[in-house]
Amino acid sequence: MTMPSAPISVEERFENLLISPERAIKLLGKRMPGEISFEQSEQGDARRQLLHVEKVAIENKRLQALSEASYIDSVSHYLHEVVLSELTEQLSFPDELFSNVLNLGDDTGTLLDALSVRAASISKLEPLAASQPWLYDELIQVVNTPQFRRRDSKGRTIVVETLRTALSFLGIENLRLLIPSLVVKRAMPQITDPFPCIKLKLTQYSQGTAVTAKHIAPLYKVRAHDAFAFGMLSQLGRCAIIRLYFKLFDKVHLHLLQESQRDKERQRHEALLKIAPSANYLIALQEEFADKVAADMLEHMMLKRLFLGNAMRNCADNLPAEQGSLHNILEQARTYTKVRMLHSTKLVSIADVKPVFKAQNYPERALEKLKSVDIFTLPMSKEEEFS
Template identity: 35%
Template structure:
């Protein structure tokens, strides 16, 4: 395998680990130099060597713990095999993933489409947004936040309680970013214990990708709004997989506990209750299915004015960057840059790796300099006075 391709694979693997947890990503990053299994000298306790009986008790306890952990690992492996069977069955049903697991409102694609029309207006957008209660409420709530609220000539805050006013204050160009971002927030799972930061990392990467895509698109003279939407939605497959995995884990664990109880297998019954979701298993399915599921879900949206589905297909198919269409290339570049920035934040990539990794995505002239000074953590909205 060529060196650059190997580095790209390593970085992608490292990044998927980061989305689950920093500790997992650090282990992956340091795996080549891992000396964790080296034998440490016996530690003295209270200034004396452990007595022989204490040493033996410690060894026995360690052996018992290892035996119990081995038993837990074998049960978890059985659970994951059953989860995989049920997962792959559900992944075949695009409508289930779209409507039930992700929960896309039937009118949301129409909202995205109408904003992409040149002759779009608040009057055309409002009736569609009004049919989506959560979006209506979130937009009004957002425009009343200290960062965005308006004041009158006397400096008094102008409270907004109407959707029409909220949309007018926001403006169409801002709405092209705000609505896809609010949708992504809405779909993101809230409870992912024992990996509580998955939702944060999914958001960080998607908003970072969307903002990077918008900047790169503007540099190469493509539609920034469509590039932003593609960047924002490119990882929705991972949202579906995370939701499904935790749901199926609970379901399969519950079934296994019931079976063990019925068969009076006390040890197994007790051990099954100790099991927690597997980060390694989750990482594997995210890497294997994430982009392909995103592509199918975006295709299911049946967007008529936001032409992002073909580009998402190319990204999901892992088409060589040199052979990609312009928009697909922007999506790949934006995603790669967002991954680099996040890995850099957690000190999980060095400069040599970063240079080689980004070089593989053929970033357009001036893009890296522009992105370096771009805030990729929040929407950069601009309002007319």
């Protein structure tokens, strides 16, 4: 007797969506736009008319393919054992992970702290921002976009070229949103073939979580900026794990190819050529390590005014979240963002969502309020602010 398959959880759907929208769609047995079912195709008609001899030939080919697939799976398993061993070793050195994998500078924590205080000023932020050359380029690019562009008395566009002017034109409140998002952008994985959508989806998830947390926080009388920064920076763990996985996969894959070629192991070499990065392993690694690494990164920054480290560690340790705590707000923001992303690709129904939202116990009217919020866009203001 065949047991009914377990329903696919919202969490599992989201993790697959993050890797590949097509993968998530297939997981639920949905067809891509324009795709017709096998039964509707000409191949289906031809299949039903196959002669007995052809059926036997196909079955033999299937069995041979299974045997080959079994060998490829064993090689892939060994490759990933090596990747996991190297990955776990590198995770034990948070300082190197922060600087060499995420490409972030030692002053990042100090800059985020300076932004979080009520008395934040451009004069105090400027030297901290200047210590990170990549940040200058990002801020100059943003401040010269149409949203923040200014004109002189003759109507000519003012081109901003100095860091101080860029900081002044953007203003403190915008910088409190922009700089944490640029830190995460800096840490984002860049090359993720054969899953090119990861960066886009992870960016949506980061912004969605941060903006949602910003709107939920005041309902618990928690500072909106703290919740926003927490929601954004909590993604540093995913960034690190994804970056490391693809980097180590390529390194180990190349080494094994060279080794099998040197040892004249033709079957192994051919199997390795058919092995690509695995969505299943990537999902499992994120589930196992992402929050722990995020906690390590926040602790490494030694934040003195933006108290996020303990909340992230509680999240990583799966401790119960106290109602209204940053940990609780992060869980609620993550859940809401996942549902919004799945809903936009028609991968959840109302029936799927109700128990998920109920379990989170959102503040009264929070969900109704969030419906009207564009959580995937940073809510930066065009108002001018000078410091």
